[in-house]
Amino acid sequence: MDATSITYKDTGYFSKTVTDYLEDQPDLRSFYSYRPDLKGFAEIFNDKKVTADRPLLVEVLTQQYQSITAVNAEAVIPTENIAALANENTYTVTTGHQLNIFAGPLFFIYKIVTAIKLSRQLKEAFPDKNFVPVYWMATEDHDFAEINYTNVGGKKVQWGLDAAGATGRLNTKTIRDALNQYKGVLGMEGHGAELAEIMETAYAKFDNLADSTRYLANALFGQYGLVIIDAADSRLKKHFADIITRDIIEQNSYKQIMATTALLQSLNVHIQVNPREINFFYLTEGLRERIVFENDRYQILNTEISFSEAELRTEINEHPERFSPNVAMRPLYQEYILPNLAYIGGGGELVYWLELKANFDHYQIDFPLLILRNSGLVMSKETANKVKKMGLCHVELFKSTDDIKSAWVKKHTEHDLSLRDEWRELSLIFEKIKLRACKIDETLSPSAAAVQARLKHAIDNLEKKLLRAEKRNYSTRLEQIDSIKADLFPGDGLQERNENFGLFYVKYGQAFIDELINNFEPLEFKFNVLTA
Numbered sequence: 001m002d003a004t005s006i007t008y009k010d011t012g013y014f015s016k017t018v019t020d021y022l023e024d025q026p027d028l029r030s031f032y033s034y035r036p037d038l039k040g041f042a043e044i045f046n047d048k049k050v051t052a053d054r055p056l057l058v059e060v061l062t063q064q065y066q067s068i069t070a071v072n073a074e075a076v077i078p079t080e081n082i083a084a085l086a087n088e089n090t091y092t093v094t095t096g097h098q099l100n101i102f103a104g105p106l107f108f109i110y111k112i113v114t115a116i117k118l119s120r121q122l123k124e125a126f127p128d129k130n131f132v133p134v135y136w137m138a139t140e141d142h143d144f145a146e147i148n149y150t151n152v153g154g155k156k157v158q159w160g161l162d163a164a165g166a167t168g169r170l171n172t173k174t175i176r177d178a179l180n181q182y183k184g185v186l187g188m189e190g191h192g193a194e195l196a197e198i199m200e201t202a203y204a205k206f207d208n209l210a211d212s213t214r215y216l217a218n219a220l221f222g223q224y225g226l227v228i229i230d231a232a233d234s235r236l237k238k239h240f241a242d243i244i245t246r247d248i249i250e251q252n253s254y255k256q257i258m259a260t261t262a263l264l265q266s267l268n269v270h271i272q273v274n275p276r277e278i279n280f281f282y283l284t285e286g287l288r289e290r291i292v293f294e295n296d297r298y299q300i301l302n303t304e305i306s307f308s309e310a311e312l313r314t315e316i317n318e319h320p321e322r323f324s325p326n327v328a329m330r331p332l333y334q335e336y337i338l339p340n341l342a343y344i345g346g347g348g349e350l351v352y353w354l355e356l357k358a359n360f361d362h363y364q365i366d367f368p369l370l371i372l373r374n375s376g377l378v379m380s381k382e383t384a385n386k387v388k389k390m391g392l393c394h395v396e397l398f399k400s401t402d403d404i405k406s407a408w409v410k411k412h413t414e415h416d417l418s419l420r421d422e423w424r425e426l427s428l429i430f431e432k433i434k435l436r437a438c439k440i441d442e443t444l445s446p447s448a449a450a451v452q453a454r455l456k457h458a459i460d461n462l463e464k465k466l467l468r469a470e471k472r473n474y475s476t477r478l479e480q481i482d483s484i485k486a487d488l489f490p491g492d493g494l495q496e497r498n499e500n501f502g503l504f505y506v507k508y509g510q511a512f513i514d515e516l517i518n519n520f521e522p523l524e525f526k527f528n529v530l531t532a
Contacts, residue, residue: 003519004394005526008375011398013494017269017354018347018372022525027267031260031354033367037523038125040369041341045126048366050339053239054086057337060233061085067211068218072201075215076222081132085227085339089129092227093119094334095344095373096136099167099213100147101159101175102182102199103220106496106504107346107373110520111135112217113513114344114374116224118522122341131341135217135228136334139168139210140281140324142288150182152500154490157181165286166324168210168232172203179203186502191509195502220513229338232283236337237320243336243363244280244323245316248291248298249309253279253328256359264355272352275328283324331356335365342369344522374520376528377495378504383487384531386480394529401485401492405478412474419463426455508532 034040095111115133122131149158159178202216257275282300298307360367437444490498
């Protein structure tokens with residue numbers, strides 16, 4: 001692949017908070033601990049206090065990977081990286097995501113590639129330490145509507161199921177129709193059969209979505225050392241049980257995060273997460289409901305289940321797996337059970353992590369470096385040739401279709417489409433008119449100004465009509481811009497947020513992943529445009 005890059009700010013698709021963070025704006029510094037660079041990593045090594053139970057972590061991961069080897073004894077398992085987590089000089093670099101079927105949109109792939117590449121770069125910079133890329137499966141999320149579809153080649157493939165409870169526990173026996181649709185879109189050319197086999201094994205030979213997703217992610221990334229964790233484990237929750245109890249009863253996360261969000265709002269930061277008084281769900285088979293404190297009891301919404309404080313403490317002690325952290329507490333749980341240094345997320349995730357530092361400080365848990373995942377736009381050579389013929393640069397591609405067309409026409413027309421000079425002359429005439437009117441009657445000056453404003457509006461409209469007329473003269477050429485934008489920005493959004501990786505894998509095979517790893521630079525914070 002040929003790769004070029006542009007700044008995130010120049011794309012226009014990233015919030016001011018994200019670009020301010022990347023540019024080290026002083027107002028945001030109190031909301032995180034370390035800058036996202038090698039100096040920041042050197043600093044965190046001096047401060048790091050690992051709360052993870054390393055032997056327990058290795059035990060849980062080893063057991064979870066048995067589901068893969070039971071189905072495919074030849075699967076490449078990151079055994080060395082799992083074992084390395086028992087060593088005090090080994091740290092993790094973590095990203096997390098929901099269990100989107102068929103790997104969801106491209107940015108799921110980009111998150112993991114960023115974690116893999118950053119782990120390699122950290123090893124080069126700090127050779128006395130080991131770094132393990134980790135994918136945290138959000139198996140306890142219950143918003144099925146967010147994960148039950150993917151778009152591949154412009155076609156929506158959806159899993160029709162009336163689901164409830166944690167998505168990781170969903171039985172995959174009803175996904176067959178969606179699986180057949182997905183494989184049908186892939187076709188059998190190129191590496192289609194290879195990817196179809198991976199998907200068939202992932203979704204037809206495992207009983208639940210968590211195991212299916214683990215197999216799929218490992219098939220794509222196990223060879224690069226990615227370790228996949230499902231934290232919905234009673235032993236890991238037991239390790240975290242004291243904080244679960246304290247936070248539900250004392251409501252510490254609510255107090256800390258609310259205070260932080262007030263500060264962020266004063267800086268005009270758009271708040272991503274609004275904490276609740278209790279930031280845990282109660283989780284059983286087919287059920288994931290909020291816990292609320294009412295009438296001196298801990299009630300499970302939409303059920304008859306409730307606990308006194310004493311009963312709650314007993315329930316957490318005996319069944320910690322039933323207590324599921326929400327989006328406000330999941331990061332704390334993650335950092336508590338992993339020897340983690342950095343979290344890799346998208347723009348929205350990065351902003352909501354800024355809300356959480358005070359809560360980490362309260363529980364005396366290290367706050368990780370926040371790394372904006374790599375972003376990419378994959379362009380075929382055919383589309384790249386169209387872009388070149390139209391004389392467009394990569395930054396221009398991120399503008400709206402109408403803006404690109406307007407700029408192109410203004411650049412290539414033989415006519416002057418601007419009435420700026422004419423309006424300057426008219427403005428001078430109106431200044432004379434207003435002066436004359438004022439001499440006759442001072443109250444006439446606003447009337448003259450109103451006439452000038454109406455004429456300016458009319459001139460602006462005429463200028464737009466000139467541009468539209470010239471666009472019609474170039475309509476055939478401008479259709480190329482429509483074609484380019486439709487190909488690269490499906491639904492007028494970023495490709496990585498809409499398109500599945502499938503057809504790219506069909507065309508390039510595992511080399512697609514290799515090229516992403518080669519070209520992504522996690523600590524440069526640039527948007528990658530890749531031509532393949």
